[in-house]
Amino acid sequence: xxxxxxxxxxxxxxxxxxxxxxxxxxxxxxxxxxxxxxxxxxxxxxxxxxxxxxxxxxxxxxxxxxxxxxxxxxxxxxxxxxxxxxxxxxxxxxxxxxxxxxxxxxxxxxxxxxxxxxxxxxxxxxxxxxxxxxxxxxxxxxxxxxxxxxxxxxxxxxxxxxxxxxxxxxxxxxxxxxxxxxxxxxxxxxxxxxxxxxxxxxxxxxxxxxxxxxxxxxxxxxxxxxxxxxxxxxxxxxxxxxxxxxxxxxxxxxxxxxxxxxxxxxxxxxxxxxxxxxxxxxxxxxxxxxxxxxxxxxxxxxxxxxxxxxxxxxxxxxxxxxxxxxxxxxxxxxxxxxxxxxxxxxxxxxxxxxxxxxxxxxxxxxxxxxxxxxxxxxxxxxxxxxxxxxxxxxxxxxxxxxxxxxxxxxxxxxxxxxxxxxxxxxxxxxxxxxxxxxxxxxxxxxxxxxxxxxxx
Amino acid sequence: xxxxxxxxxxxxxxxxxxxxxxxxxxxxxxxxxxxxxxxxxxxxxxxxxxxxxxxxxxxxxxxxxxxxxxxxxxxxxxxxxxxxxxxxxxxxxxxxxxxxxxxxxxxxxxxxxxxxxxxxxxxxxxxxxxxxxxxxxxxxxxxxxxxxxxxxxxxxxxxxxxxxxxxxxxxxxxxxxxxxxxxxxxxxxxxxxxxxxxxxxxxxxxxxxxxxxxxxxxxxxxxxxxxxxxxxxxxxxxxxxxxxxxxxxxxxxxxxxxxxxxxxxxxxxxxxxxxxxxxxxxxxxxxxxxxxxxxxxxxxxxxxxxxxxxxxxxxxxxxxxxxxxxxxxxxxxxxxxxxxxxxxxxxxxxxxxxxxxxxxxxxxxxxxxxxxxxxxxxxxxxxxxxxxxxxxxxxxxxxxxxxxxxxxxxxxxxxxxxxxxxxxxxxxxxxxxxxxxxxx
Numbered sequence: 023x024x025x026x027x028x029x030x031x032x033x034x035x036x037x038x039x040x041x042x043x044x045x046x047x048x049x050x051x052x053x054x055x056x057x058x059x060x061x062x063x064x065x066x067x068x069x070x071x072x073x074x075x076x077x078x079x080x081x082x083x084x085x086x087x088x089x090x091x092x093x094x095x096x097x098x099x100x101x102x103x104x105x106x107x108x109x110x111x112x113x114x115x116x117x118x119x120x121x122x123x124x125x126x127x128x129x130x131x132x133x134x135x136x137x138x139x140x141x142x143x144x145x146x147x148x149x150x151x152x153x154x155x156x157x158x159x160x161x162x163x164x165x166x167x168x169x170x171x172x173x174x175x176x177x178x179x180x181x182x183x184x185x186x187x188x189x190x191x192x193x194x195x196x197x198x199x200x201x202x203x204x205x206x207x208x209x210x211x212x213x214x215x216x217x218x219x220x221x222x223x224x225x226x227x228x229x230x231x232x233x234x235x236x237x238x239x240x241x242x243x244x245x246x247x248x249x250x251x252x253x254x255x256x257x258x259x260x261x262x263x264x265x266x267x268x269x270x271x272x273x274x275x276x277x278x279x280x281x282x283x284x285x286x287x288x289x290x291x292x293x294x295x296x297x298x299x300x301x302x303x304x305x306x307x308x309x310x311x312x313x314x315x316x317x318x319x320x321x322x323x324x325x326x327x328x329x330x331x332x333x334x335x336x337x338x339x340x341x342x343x344x345x346x347x348x349x350x351x352x353x354x355x356x357x358x359x360x361x362x363x364x365x366x367x368x369x370x371x372x373x374x375x376x377x378x379x380x381x382x383x384x385x386x387x388x389x390x391x392x393x394x395x396x397x398x399x400x401x402x403x404x405x406x407x408x409x410x411x412x413x414x415x416x417x418x419x420x421x422x423x424x425x426x427x428x429x430x431x432x433x434x435x436x437x438x439x440x441x442x443x444x445x446x447x448x449x450x451x452x453x454x455x456x457x458x459x460x461x462x463x464x465x466x467x468x469x470x471x472x473x474x475x476x477x478x
Numbered sequence: 479x480x481x482x483x484x485x486x487x488x489x490x491x492x493x494x495x496x497x498x499x500x501x502x503x504x505x506x507x508x509x510x511x512x513x514x515x516x517x518x519x520x521x522x523x524x525x526x527x528x529x530x531x532x533x534x535x536x537x538x539x540x541x542x543x544x545x546x547x548x549x550x551x552x553x554x555x556x557x558x559x560x561x562x563x564x565x566x567x568x569x570x571x572x573x574x575x576x577x578x579x580x581x582x583x584x585x586x587x588x589x590x591x592x593x594x595x596x597x598x599x600x601x602x603x604x605x606x607x608x609x610x611x612x613x614x615x616x617x618x619x620x621x622x623x624x625x626x627x628x629x630x631x632x633x634x635x636x637x638x639x640x641x642x643x644x645x646x647x648x649x650x651x652x653x654x655x656x657x658x659x660x661x662x663x664x665x666x667x668x669x670x671x672x673x674x675x676x677x678x679x680x681x682x683x684x685x686x687x688x689x690x691x692x693x694x695x696x697x698x699x700x701x702x703x704x705x706x707x708x709x710x711x712x713x714x715x716x717x718x719x720x721x722x723x724x725x726x727x728x729x730x731x732x733x734x735x736x737x738x739x740x741x742x743x744x745x746x747x748x749x750x751x752x753x754x755x756x757x758x759x760x761x762x763x764x765x766x767x768x769x770x771x772x773x774x775x776x777x778x779x780x781x782x783x784x785x786x787x788x789x790x791x792x793x794x795x796x797x798x799x800x801x802x803x804x805x806x807x808x809x810x811x812x813x814x815x816x817x818x819x820x821x822x823x824x825x826x827x828x829x830x831x832x833x834x835x836x837x838x839x840x841x842x843x844x845x846x847x848x849x850x851x852x853x854x855x856x857x858x859x860x861x862x863x864x865x866x867x868x869x870x871x872x873x874x875x876x877x878x879x880x881x882x883x884x885x886x887x888x889x890x891x892x893x894x895x896x897x898x899x900x901x902x903x904x905x906x907x908x909x910x911x912x913x914x915x916x917x918x
Contacts, residue, residue, distance in 0.1 A: 148635075150635070150636070180638075181606075201628075201629060201632050201633060201636070204625065205624075205625060205629070205659075205660035205661040205663075206661060207660050207661065207663045207664060208625045208660055211625075233661045234629045234631060234632065234661070235629040235630060235631065235659050235660070235661030235662060235674070236661055236662070236665070236667070237631060238631050239662075239667055239674070240666075240667065241662075241665055241666065241667055244665075248661070248665070
């Protein structure tokens with residue numbers, strides 16, 4: 023996968039956006055100033071005192087020694103820490119007709135305020151993104167509003183063969199929702215072939231592996247176990263995918279198949295590692311309903327162990343902002359989890375992971391691994407990488423929905439302590455968020471694209 | 479060519495002495511009086527009854543890659559030996575019938591090999607462009623198997639089920655639906671899988687779709703009966719192993735081979751279904767003939783993505799006599815002959831003027847009064863029981879093995895031609911016809 027600039031790329035690709043950035047200094051051709059940040063930073067796998075030199079949005083040098091002159095110098099104080107910006111591969115930016123959804127602008131601001139510089143949208147908007155035309159529309163829509171780089175994931179189209187149109191339309195991935203899978207008892211089905219087809223087209227595949235037919239039944243808690251087993255049974259080594267997992271059994275199953283299926287990655291949300299059903303419901307009642315559901319404290323503890331051991335590949339926010347009324351509704355909506363499933367998370371997911379799992383594990387799973395998956399030169403503080411960075415302050419605080427930039431205020435993590443807070447976020451060297459002044463700056467953003475190997 | 483058959487027969491809703499005159503394959507007259515001269519006269523002996531031949535709307539003919547399980551020839555001769563003259567094939571052949579091309583290929587293949595009239599009812603077309611080509615390719619109906627139906631909780635905004643039902647109805651095609659949540663198979667929810675799927679089906683059904691719904695539980699039948707006002711074109715279809723055989727009894731008899739999907743039901747469920755059948759509430763009986771090799775039925779090796787053992791029983795050889803034995807002539811002739819023929823748009827299934835002379839002569843075997851001896855004084859033979867070793871079907875496994883039958887088929891006629899004769903064990907191949915979708 024490669025990044026295609028919305029503002030700087032080939033003329034054809036940016037035609038609809040050109041006017042948007044006409045007044046922007048970057049679009050006018052002026053290079054960003056050079057910048058040096060000095061202080062404690064996570065680079066080369068450890069936290070060290072060093073300096074990073076940024077030119078034209080890229081990190082050109084990382085060194086504790088003299089980095090020469092720059093237009094701007096930032097010196098971190100002893101409580102501050104420079105980290106790579108997070109790459110969130112699963113973060114819904116609703117908008118469109120989702121009445122209580124957040125719009126792309128606010129949601130992406132929440133992301134950069136949370137230290138996240140790439141957000142990969144989910145396709146279950148209204149309307150759902152399940153055609154090349156809708157991918158284009160969504161891409162244009164997000165490009166005009168987002169404060170972070172972004173990726174557009176599409177639904178499985180009605181006629182699967184039409185995924186062939188997705189890469190050119192601008193989708194980087196296809197999301198397989200539970201209803202896109204076959205019942206676990208239906209062997210020899212086409213799902214593995216469809217996942218392989220995605221890889222051939224350079225599209226990442228994300229699978230929300232749950233037995234759709236078991237959701238809303240007394241076996242709902244088992245839905246993931248059934249689906250993961252059936253899914254893995256059908257996969258071939260050349261299938262590339264991420265599987266959303268919330269149960270230690272799923273992680274074990276995937277790890278056990280790792281030799282045969284090296285390209286099957288384990289993706290988890292913060293609530294799968296750090297929140298239990300007991301605590302979630304005690305805190306926010308019916309709004310704790312989720313899909314997959316919150317698990318027992320014992321399951322969450324084992325998931326956390328897996329994460330600590332480095333067995334989890336990718337952390338995501340699984341951000342799904344809903345208006346508070348939607349989270350507490352008891353009005354039955356056919357085919358919907360009720361109340362609406364999903365928590366607001368992108369505001370605090372990065373500091374939360376850092377607080378509970380430490381810097382190396384968090385930066386590996388929330389920055390480096392997802393960036394690598396998407397084919398981005400991001401996620402590390404190293405020469406040649408995009409200067410997507412965040413300055414964190416080590417400070418005691420709590421998760422306070424009132425302070426969220428996201429319009430979704432409901433999370434079972436409400437009141438949880440944090441050891442970090444985001445001070446500044448940089449996207450390719452441009453400061454896009456500053457906590458002190460509470461300001462956002464919209465820099466040119468780029469979209470994650472399908473891997474070029476498909477066209478080769 | 480004219481034939482007169484004289485004797486006891488089931489006509490006009492009762493069994494009476496009468497005669498039927500057949501010309502060019504059609505019943506010209508049914509009367510106790512003089513029917514004039516004919517090329518052939520058949521006089522039934524005491525204990526023999528003339529019945530309409532059965533019309534089996536669900537019977538797997540296998541063949542192709544599954545020829546070791548059964549072939550069109552073995553199944554269609556087994557059907558004739560069992561008094562059935564029309565078979566509607568199952569779509570789950572290997573390969574499955576899910577394109578217009580395969581529907582045509584299957585039609586041509588069966589036409590060339592079958593001893594009975596037949597219908598082809600493929601899966602929904604894999605390629606939407608094939609839907610409109612189905613009728614012309616020979617498909618009279620479309621079969622929605624468990625996996626062809628949307629999961630009960632499929633997102634409503636994506637659910638195209640009603641539109642799909644409507645589309646087939648517009649083409650003049652009929653439907654067959656197996657409501658059974660596939661996800662719930664072999665889970666603790668298996669017993670309620672039919673209920674989940676049926677509720678969803680009734681939310682999505684298009685009222686104009688003339689559709690057989692295969693159900694296995696009395697609750698399902700009652701739910702469908704309550705829905706008939708809204709969906710007058712739905713027909714309730716059931717098979718002998720749900721009507722007449724409990725899971726406990728089947729396991730006692732054939733062990734692990736009794737595994738089925740949906741599972742055979744409890745004795746209480748079976749009794750309730752029989753009550754409903756006796757009250758005429760079940761529209762269509764089918765053999766649901768699904769033959770497997772014995773080794774596959776007793777296989778307990780887990781095969782990835784396969785059921786072990788294979789599910790389905792052999793039944794076309796005896797389904798009609800079994801239903802006659804257990805449910806009586808009026809109920810069976812209604813649900814296994816008249817109703818399915820009417821559904822298919824065939825002038826068959828009753829002994830009446832203007833109908834095709836698809837007929838069967840059965841022998842009433844009487845009650846067994848002493849071990850091995852009928853009340854007629856004759857020794858029983860295996861003809862008086864379900865005996866898999868005598869099946870013409872290559873599938874030999876059925877939980878009904880050893881069940882006593884009150885009737886055995888002596889002769890079967892297809893459009894007036896004698897196509898089966900038990901005494902000589904001969905079958906005669908005559909031109910067969912295919913059930914077609916009427917022009918919309």
